Amino acid sequence: MATSRAASLASLKSVSAVAALLCAAAVASSFLPLSSAGVSLLSRTCSKTAHERLCISTLAPDGRSDAAQSVQELAAIALKVARNSTRDAVWRTTVLAGARVRTPLERDRLAQCRALYNECLRETTRTIGLVTAASYDAAARASSTLHWYPEKCQSLLYKQGVESAMEQTNKQVEEQLIASTDLVHLLLVRRHGAGKLNLE
Numbered sequence: 211m212a213t214s215r216a217a218s219l220a221s222l223k224s225v226s227a228v229a230a231l232l233c234a235a236a237v238a239s240s241f242l243p244l245s246s247a248g249v250s251l252l253s254r255t256c257s258k259t260a261h262e263r264l265c266i267s268t269l270a271p272d273g274r275s276d277a278a279q280s281v282q283e284l285a286a287i288a289l290k291v292a293r294n295s296t297r298d299a300v301w302r303t304t305v306l307a308g309a310r311v312r313t314p315l316e317r318d319r320l321a322q323c324r325a326l327y328n329e330c331l332r333e334t335t336r337t338i339g340l341v342t343a344a345s346y347d348a349a350a351r352a353s354s355t356l357h358w359y360p361e362k363c364q365s366l367l368y369k370q371g372v373e374s375a376m377e378q379t380n381k382q383v384e385e386q387l388i389a390s391t392d393l394v395h396l397l398l399v400r401r402h403g404a405g406k407l408n409l410e
Contacts, residue, residue: 330359
């Protein structure tokens with residue numbers, strides 16, 4: 211009987227110790243810094259888009275996304291990320307076209323890609339302005355064709371055997387522009403169907 215009682219007491223002490231540890235962990239975690247507001251908005255917003263993975267991969271690496279307070283801000287950030295990649299694409303086409311190993315035809319195609327990306331840069335900047343001004347109808351129309359620029363560049367280069375030099379760049383810009391367009395269209399849907407999406 212004494213042995214059984216001692217075992218019961220030991221068991222109770224063990225349970226109490228575990229409970230105390232769990233309680234301490236919960237208290238400690240309550241003091242950890244949280245950025246859940248931004249992450250939560252990003253996650254909830256991206257889950258409503260047609261390409262959730264692209265939305266997250268475009269926004270998550272950019273620190274501004276954590277501080278975003280609205281879907282409008284996230285859309286503008288995504289467009290700015292895509293614009294930066296477009297600038298990189300302009301630079302890359304310039305460098306590649308200047309390489310001595312390029313044939314005249316390859317240089318011509320790369321020059322066409324550079325022209326496409328310069329136009330894409332202007333259109334992306336214009337779309338950012340429309341989103342910032344809350345002109346979502348115009349922004350949706352403007353953003354709908356943005357992903358065409360990297361697609362066209364890729365198709366121009368594909369038959370020339372230089373697609374590997376720009377393929378990754380074209381893919382990255384295209385995916386970021388698709389994610390941006392999804393977010394712009396989401397803004398338009400929210401404007402015309404407020405309450406249905408319950409994003410904020």
